[in-house]
Amino acid sequence: xxxxxxxxxxxxxxxxxxxxxxxxxxxxxxxxxxxxxxxxxxxxxxxxxxxxxxxxxxxxxxxxxxxxxxxxxxxxxxxxxxxxxxxxxxxxxxxxxxxxxxxxxxxxxxxxxxxxxxxxxxxxxxxxxxxxxxxxxxxxxxxxxxxxxxxxxxxxxxx
Numbered sequence: 001x002x003x004x005x006x007x008x009x010x011x012x013x014x015x016x017x018x019x020x021x022x023x024x025x026x027x028x029x030x031x032x033x034x035x036x037x038x039x040x041x042x043x044x045x046x047x048x049x050x051x052x053x054x055x056x057x058x059x060x061x062x063x064x065x066x067x068x069x070x071x072x073x074x075x076x077x078x079x080x081x082x083x084x085x086x087x088x089x090x091x092x093x094x095x096x097x098x099x100x101x102x103x104x105x106x107x108x109x110x111x112x113x114x115x116x117x118x119x120x121x122x123x124x125x126x127x128x129x130x131x132x133x134x135x136x137x138x139x140x141x142x143x144x145x146x147x148x149x150x151x152x153x154x155x156x157x158x159x
Contacts, residue, residue, distance in 0.1 A: 002134045003107045005125060009141050017047055018147040019110055019140065020091055021054045024075055028060050032072045033088040035065075037098050044079040047093075051075075095120040097127055107133075 006023075010014050020036065027034045038044040044064055051060050062075035065084065076083065082100050083090075090104040095117075101107060109130075111121040128135060 001105060001107065002136060003109065003128045005109045005111055005135065007111045007135045007137060007139050008113050016093065016110050017050050018054060018110050020047065020093060021051055023091060023108060024051065024060055024062070025055070025058050026087055028075060031074070032133060033086050034076070034091060035083040035086040035104070036075070036077045036091045037094055038077065038079045039094045041079050043093065046076045047077055064066070097124055
């Protein structure tokens with residue numbers, strides 16, 4: 001399993017969610033199934049709304065897990081609940097490793113440029129290392145814009 005840690009330089013409030021949108025756009029374009037685990041219902045609904053508005057020219061079908069059409073779109077957003085039917089990519093937007101993380105082939109961790117986020121990221125990095133997962137870090141210099149398209153394009157699987 002590969003774990004990608006994206007270390008954001010931008011410390012703006014929405015930098016993490018905007019970067020998650022960028023990753024989701026790329027993953028959707030490559031037909032990946034993605035589960036986004038947020039820390040709470042508020043963050044899940046915020047990301048849900050942001051995906052509709054963050055970029056006027058993009059369309060990323062998604063929904064909160066358990067809501068919306070059947071079958072569900074390939075991008076589901078949940079808040080600390082067990083994902084249903086996913087085994088591709090997990091985007092973890094929490095401060096802990098979800099107990100269901102082994103259901104995925106790839107995990108994406110987005111680390112904010114804040115001390116608490118960096119510290120919890122270091123703890124997760126050490127925990128993942130105990131599992132002998134392949135750990136990859138990406139320094140994202142997103143001070144000028146919320147996302148680095150180059151890093152996203154290079155870091156997600158192309159198949």
